Amino acid sequence: LALPEVMLGIVPGWGGMKRLPQRVGPALALDLMLSGKAVDAKKAKRIGLADDCVPPRVMENAARMRVQSGATNAALPWMARLMNGPLRPVVAAKARKQVAERARREHYPAPYAIIDIWANFGGDALAVPAGHPSSLEAIVASPTTKNLLRVYQLQERLKSFGKAEDFMPRHVHVVGAGVMGGDIAAVCALRGLTVTLQDQSVERIAPAIARAAKLFERRFKGDRRQVRFALDRLIPDPQAHGAARADVIIEAIFEDLDAKRALFADLERRARPDAVLATNTSSLRLEDIATALQNPARLVGIHFFNPVAMMPLVEVVQGVASTAGALHRAAAFVRHIDKLPLPVKSAPGFLVNAVLGPYMLEALRCVEEGIAAETVDAALVSFGMPIGPVELVDTVGLDIALAAGTTLAATGEQAPPRLLALVTAGKLGKKTGQGYYRWVEGKVQRTKAPHSQAPRTSDTVAEQELAARILAPMLGAARRCVGEGVVADADLADAGVIFGTGFAPWTGGPLQYQQHMGNPPIGRGPAFADRALASVQ
Template sequence: MHVDATSYQNWQVEVDAAGLAWVTLDKVGESANSLSSAVMSELSLILDRFDRSAPRGLIFRSGKSAGFIAGADIQEFAQLDTPEKGVELVRRGWQLFNRLAGVTYPTLALVRGHCLGGGLELALACRYLLAVDEPATRMGLPEVLLGIVPGWGGMLRLPQRIGPQAALDLMLTGKTVDARRARQLGLADDCVPLRVMDSAAAVLVLADQPRRQPPLLQRLLNGPLRRLAARAARKQVAKRARVEHYPAPYAIIDIWEKHQGDALAAPELIDRIVRSPTARNLVRVFFMQERLKGFGKGSAWQAQRVHVVGAGVMGGDIAAWCALRGLTVTLQDQGIERIAPALQRAYAAYRQRIKDPRELRNAMDRLIPDPAGHGARSADVVIEAIFENLDAKRALLCQLDTVIRPDAILATNTSSLRIEDLHGVLGNPARLVGIHFFNPVARMPLVEVVAAEGADPEMLRRATAFVKQIDRLPLPVASAPGFLVNAVLGPYMLEAMRAVDEGLAPETVDEAMLAFGMPMGPIELVDMVGLDVAMAAGRSLAGGDAEPPKCLRERFAAGHLGKKSGKGFYDYRKGKPAKGAAGSVPAGLAARLVKPLLDRTQQLVSDGVVADAELADAGVIFGTGFAPFTGGPLNYLRSQNA
């Protein structure tokens, strides 16, 4: 029974008969909670009230089905234009959460769904954290992914709670943890089912027991051995990110090591980070990602069954991903012996992701070998994912057209052929759409949804909704050779191989682009894509040249297909390329290599293959890994010409 209730614009405060205050955040006009200045100001008023009349305990919870708190208001962050505003933003959260951490009564954050950034910093300022055991519950401090630091107490309290090694790993990578892992780490005091969350929260906060401490070694690493932990963290970060490209992770280590996590002690560092081109561009990338997530939203249509034809690396991995996301998937190829390797790969991937044996078994049960192709008749989505051969694809699509449901999506995963060249064999050509995944499927978030001229709008809507349903980012593109992503990669990889033909070592060419900020060099990328795929793309990859580069032709003729065969431009040992020393990189090499990619991206926007420059930047970042700190190829080009 609630004996007292008070409403604010964004918060609801109820004090029950036991004297417990239940404080619910339900940000007005938004589907998800974020910590805007208005929300923070009201929280300060709530704490004022309890300074005057303290409750027996205080429990924070969310009024949103979307989760606890997504973090700070990114729109407000994007508007910071002076050093003073950046420091004031940090000061507001740091002081308010310190005040919350210092109250005399016990406090608890009841976390269901996402609890990220400033949301987790609020939860860390509470004495207890209770996590609800659901797949949607995820906790983390992903500020580094926006090029900024967790300045509202996260750099102080997360290392105190779980030890600096685990805390720095989370803060420096932006990774999140689920409810069970949070309990194992000591981030959450307990992890409970949804049905008992309120009663468990009340019991925990009223018991007011001391929290368990991290192990002694972690406490030492957070104290006298702090420098040791910082040095190890810097070495790990240096393997992934260069300080000139991504200053935020290095700033996190410095602020934790030298200032106990107090960002206000280094205001010049905060200003440099908050208003850096990297932060500005990564925030731009965040909003571009949100735009991609918006495609496919609002559709009532949902797929339940997927049929994939082709159990090679791409087809098998598409099928495995769909099954992992909860769909029933039938996988067809010319015999069970061709399907078995895909099932083995799926099992190995699932074992790394799924710790519960029953969930692992259920995922494998949803991935059904189907050599005869019976699943095509009942599927909501049918995906052709065989090798890149026009005649073979047309024959398969013609066969599928006769057996699948009239309302099913018929899709091709072609990477280089035009949809118009494939759909002429169909009774209803308008139904065929492209749903183009990238390798490796489980790691590449982008999926191109390809529309041929005259495509059925409803099929395109359903295809986009399907991509959204399986937790990928849909990018609408027009049908043209290579669409967006492969069309820009082709000239880029071609120029890299020309440099090899001119006598540069593959390692030197790759190092030039790694120094530019690419996650992988273009020659290693050719190896990963496959030299056979590069050859099959032929004129499309060669940009109209009569022949692919000599270095590609010779290796392909020798049977070296790249990573999948263990040998390409590099030899592969346990899946890793054995590279020699890069040597000195010639001046201007990176600019030379990236220019064809930039030019082609501009051309594709002009040709209408992708709707606008922002979507082109998003597609190239999420489809190729193009250096995110640049904000995308066209944004980078504008910055160079400014």
């Protein structure tokens, strides 16, 4: 059960804003309406949204008995009644503050409108005057609504890639129990598949099983029975016995071409003729790996993103020899585990890494010029990115970012000196506790940018210029990927960058945003750095 309208940039206009706070109290109601998240039947009963939770076979009788019993809804606790009454302005003010920490009103007007309509119009959307910024007319006319509807349509298009093929995988064999391989295996087991996880020894597989157990406990909310079932589906397999039975085989070992070739030569001998053979490589060409196979047409890419459990996108990579059937089955597998398949051609970085690389590099250049990492990240978070680019580099790992950046060497790009120095010193970001930021217990420790509480116009302008500068290489890379046929069209490029990087959904995607904004001049070099630095003095 949900009120998901906010996800499309609109408000629950048919009574939900009025009735839900009366039913479950304003705190829970605002949380559900502002997030758009759903609750299952058990939670719905627990919070008072549903009268009962019963097995489907007795649902009709239970509903009839409920109606005929004349039972009334339980009264809200006295604090919830106060929050619905005289404390309503206080609740609304706190809710606005919390929303403002996550999204700007000009980017996402709908959550602010939900709060305004509840606080000032009793939750009745039809009572809001037409000229009011929270009116249905204003919300529907907002560019954000148009773009969020577009994002929904793009998501549905990605889902469609896995629907046509009549392929129901039951067994997945994953080779490589590192962070990526282990988490791929865990997600597959979570979705009901039998998974055999291969590595050199059981001891190497054990940490992946431990991480999986924590994931299962979170997702099943402490339901020990379901956690046990999921763990039973995740089978350590150092001898690779599962490869002979698997419907899908995914390689997720370290990025070494000779090692991958040797592994696939062995897997091809073990695998069923109809099994999907896939690599999770992010930097090697499929064509180079496929030379080890007797039938190179079997190899496809199934490229996940870290953290696997959270990232919705998976790139399905077509090599020069990959068959349509193998690609369709790969996309069907991706949908089976509730991910979004994006068809891409084999090319350096595919789509997502190809656009992320220049974006992160430009952010690090800004830091080299003397702009604080906090200022850089704040500009992009303010734009609508889920995480700043410098913090993203720290999270990915400075060594990994540097290694991935070698693909840029052919275009003459040089790694920033500070990045090289940090890697040389062993300061690799989050995993070592120090990178561009200091990390304590997995949490970034940043110094707040020294803005005044009331931002000056010059602050806002400099922040927007900084964001525009750092985004420009990303937009250019997205255009280039479309032009080179890495993705079929601009819509798929927008979908991939939104769901693969978290690019601000209010824009409709990088190419949609660029089409709307045109090509404004982008400040570069020391003069730009001077303006950015001056804005925070």
